[in-house]
Amino acid sequence: MTHLPDGVKLTWLGHATFLLEAQGKRVLIDPWLRGNPACPDDLKDPGPVDVVLITHAHNDHMQDIMDVVSSGEPAVVCIVELGDWLEGKKGVKNVVAMNKGGTTEVAGFKIHMTDAKHSSSFNDDDGSVIYGGEPAGFVIELETGFKLYHAGDTSVFGDMALIKKLLAPDIALLPIGDFYTMGPRSAAEAVRLLGVKTVVPMHFGTFPLLPGTPDELRKEADDVSGLEVVDLKPGEAIGG
Numbered sequence: 001m002t003h004l005p006d007g008v009k010l011t012w013l014g015h016a017t018f019l020l021e022a023q024g025k026r027v028l029i030d031p032w033l034r035g036n037p038a039c040p041d042d043l044k045d046p047g048p049v050d051v052v053l054i055t056h057a058h059n060d061h062m063q064d065i066m067d068v069v070s071s072g073e074p075a076v077v078c079i080v081e082l083g084d085w086l087e088g089k090k091g092v093k094n095v096v097a098m099n100k101g102g103t104t105e106v107a108g109f110k111i112h113m114t115d116a117k118h119s120s121s122f123n124d125d126d127g128s129v130i131y132g133g134e135p136a137g138f139v140i141e142l143e144t145g146f147k148l149y150h151a152g153d154t155s156v157f158g159d160m161a162l163i164k165k166l167l168a169p170d171i172a173l174l175p176i177g178d179f180y181t182m183g184p185r186s187a188a189e190a191v192r193l194l195g196v197k198t199v200v201p202m203h204f205g206t207f208p209l210l211p212g213t214p215d216e217l218r219k220e221a222d223d224v225s226g227l228e229v230v231d232l233k234p235g236e237a238i239g240g
């Protein structure tokens with residue numbers, strides 16, 4: 001039952017928001033905090049972080065980005081179109097505006113940007129809809145070679161087999177809520193395609209539209225030998 005290597009801690013802040021602490025650095029994935037009904041009050045301000053990863057431009061994945069970059073100057077890794085907007089329109093510094101298939105090294109982590117099947121847009125202050133580039137996922141590779149995959153918002157897709165082949169993640173954070181993303185049955189297929197034995201379900205239960213549960217994923221994936229579905233509550237962590 002080894003979830004994470006020694007000295008690595010992963011805290012679920014609710015929905016798709018996670019804080020990864022490793023190699024003396026703090027990585028915040030999909031900053032949705034103040035407006036996130038699942039995020040415990042005492043975790044809504046994560047403090048200074050070294051890296052922020054944004055999978056896509058929907059509000060429930062980046063609403064608090066300006067607050068987060070105001071306390072410190074983290075590297076902000078996201079897809080090109082969103083990065084250009086953050087840098088050009090909002091004055092965010094240290095933007096790493098990359099694209100899918102690429103790898104960048106940030107704060108000692110290798111960050112691989114993967115595909116995701118979803119959409120990505122947001123409303124500017126005046127209400128107009130802005131295209132946010134394509135949605136993505138990330139594989140975060142530690143110095144030890146350990147790899148954590150955050151799928152972002154996505155349906156299951158066959159090329160998850162390529163993520164297995166090329167990156168072979170050790171742990172996967174997968175959406176299971178249904179409606180906006182895959183639900184438990186599809187997530188079980190994602191588990192098979194990715195070949196992972198440790199899964200942390202996310203993007204469920206935040207509001208009534210996201211009914212998928214970790215128990216349902218366990219049932220759907222009961223053919224996968226040795227699979228551990230890590231059923232965290234928001235605010236809980238694994239590793240340390």
Ligand code: NI
Pocket residue numbers: 056058061118119153180
């Ligand atoms: Ni989304």
Ligand code: MN
Pocket residue numbers: 016058060061153180203
């Ligand atoms: Mn979402």
